[in-house]
Amino acid sequence: MxxxxxxxxxxxxxxxxxxxxxxxxxxxxxxxxxxxxxxxxxxxxxxxxxxxxxxxxxxxxxxxxxxxxxxxxxxxxxxxxxxxxxxxxxxxxxxxxxxxxxHQIDEASRGFSTRFDAALDMRMDRQAGKSAQEVIASYSESELHKILGIYGEVKNAKTLAAAICSARVNKPIETIADFKAVLQKFAPRGKENKYFAQVFQAIRIEVNDxxxxxxxxxxxxxxxxxxxxxxxxxxxxxxxxxxxxxxxxxxxxxxxxxxxxxxxxxxxxxxxxxxxxxxxxxxxxxxxxxxxxxxxxxxxxxxxxx
Incomplete structure (x- = not known):
């Protein structure tokens, strides 16, 4: 139904x-x-x-x-x-x-939306490929820079990529809350939600090719x-x-x-x-x-x- x-x-x-x-x-x-x-x-x-x-x-x-x-x-x-x-x-x-x-955005467990806390997944096909968590954990700084800049049109993509790589050394980035805590420091004041959306879009596009x-x-x-x-x-x-x-x-x-x-x-x-x-x-x-x-x-x- x-x-x-x-x-x-x-x-x-x-x-x-x-x-x-x-x-x-x-x-x-x-x-x-x-x-x-x-x-x-x-x-x-x-x-x-x-x-x-x-x-x-x-x-x-x-x-x-x-x-x-x-x-x-x-x-x-x-x-x-x-x-x-x-x-x-x-x-x-x-x-x-x-x-x-x-539906995918509103289903908290899917990890697509910045409105909820859940595991960083973002796979449209949950049986396939790598999750957002794996992308964030394993991609090199240059790879992250590229996808954030091209897919998310994130203005400070290079700086953010370096920060993600630095943060994950100290503590694994496994949930939406973990990831937003890293992003928060680099989001333009008053435009945090738009910034989060751009970053999440970039990761989602990469996860699902x-x-x-x-x-x-x-x-x-x-x-x-x-x-x-x-x-x-x-x-x-x-x-x-x-x-x-x-x-x-x-x-x-x-x-x-x-x-x-x-x-x-x-x-x-x-x-x-x-x-x-x-x-x-x-x-x-x-x-x-x-x-x-x-x-x-x-x-x-x-x-x-x-």
């Missing part, structure tokens, strides 16, 4: 319109979460199919009992592999609502989407949005667009929205999470690769 507070879908109407749903089409919600976007897609399908991906086992409880829906407990970086497993080679649309769900997974999913979308199929991606921080924008405009997350022998650009997508779509004032008043959301919509070029 779905818990309605699990996650309020951001820009629901804009996402569904962006997918331009065909009633008999095949669609993928690669970030199922609370299932809000998926339910809206299912309402528009007659004979079509919908696959919902989520690596977090908690999301399974929200899966609708619907004959046209299939829940896939997996990271969206395995998009192509799992679709092939289900006998699907091409789809009509892919929706991605990036970042972290409200969010940038690597996003790049893999986007590159697979070129092969998975049918000509004329839609790619709808909502991001919540500038690094993600730049990656999505570059991918749509150039066919790759980093680097320049490829050209053929005659100098013609080989672009797999056409941007439907030249600028990102932002949430309306009404939605912002109801859902603060929508404030940083940027939605980009693209369509697979008809004759790409032909």
């Amino acid at each position: 779905m818990t309605t507070a699990y996650h309020i879908p951001v820009m629901l109407r804009e996402c569904i319109e962006g997918l331009d749903i065909k009633p008999d089409g095949i669609y993928v919600d690669v970030t199922f979460g609370g299932g809000g976007h998926s339910r809206a897609i299912l309402e528009k399908l007659t004979t079509g199919r919908l696959f919902g991906f989520d690596q977090d086992e908690d999301a399974l409880a929200n899966a609708p009992d619907h004959k046209q829906f299939t829940f896939v407990q997996a990271n969206f970086r395995d998009l192509k592999r799992y679709l092939r497993f289900y006998g699907v080679k091409e789809v009509d649309g892919i929706l991605a609502d990036l970042g972290i769900s409200s 969010e940038m690597g997974a996003l790049e893999e999913m986007l590159s697979q979308s070129i092969e998975v989407l049918k000509p004329g199929g839609r790619l709808v991606v909502m991001s919540y921080h500038s690094l993600e949005d730049r990656m999505v924008k570059n991918f749509i405009n150039k066919g790759k997350v980093f680097g320049e667009v490829e050209k053929d022998f005659y100098g013609n650009q080989l672009k797999p997508f056409n941007a439907i929205t030249r600028k990102p779509v932002l949430a309306s004032a009404d939605e912002l008043a109801q859902n603060s999470r929508a404030r940083s959301a940027k939605l980009r919509i693209a369509e697979k070029v008809e004759n790409y690769g032909k």
Whole structure:
């Protein structure tokens, strides 16, 4: 049974319109979460199919009992592999609502939020990889400096990285309270919560390899989407949005667009929205999470690769 507070879908109407749903089409919600976007897609399908991906086992409880829906407990970086497993080679649309769900933030034991004290975990898939505690305990000063600066856009990243390495020698940093005690000395006065959020974001992105997974999913979308199929991606921080924008405009997350022998650009997508779509004032008043959301919509070029 779905818990309605699990996650309020951001820009629901804009996402569904962006997918331009065909009633008999095949669609993928690669970030199922609370299932809000998926339910809206299912309402528009007659004979079509919908696959919902989520690596977090908690999301399974929200899966609708619907004959046209299939829940896939997996990271969206395995998009192509799992679709092939289900006998699907091409789809009509892919929706991605990036970042972290409200449920993950509000579940104290997950270690995502600065509001609670718990073990430093931050894994979206609790069966996989290294926890935040392990990252903080084992990464070198230069590695911490890099992720704090790039993923968290922390202004004093170098100083903070050195302080973390120094602090962990004297006492293991195992809980959110332990970590905040180190951060407190370096947070700008009056902006502590924003500073904590930036640092936690950086560690979370590293723990879950969010940038690597996003790049893999986007590159697979070129092969998975049918000509004329839609790619709808909502991001919540500038690094993600730049990656999505570059991918749509150039066919790759980093680097320049490829050209053929005659100098013609080989672009797999056409941007439907030249600028990102932002949430309306009404939605912002109801859902603060929508404030940083940027939605980009693209369509697979008809004759790409032909």
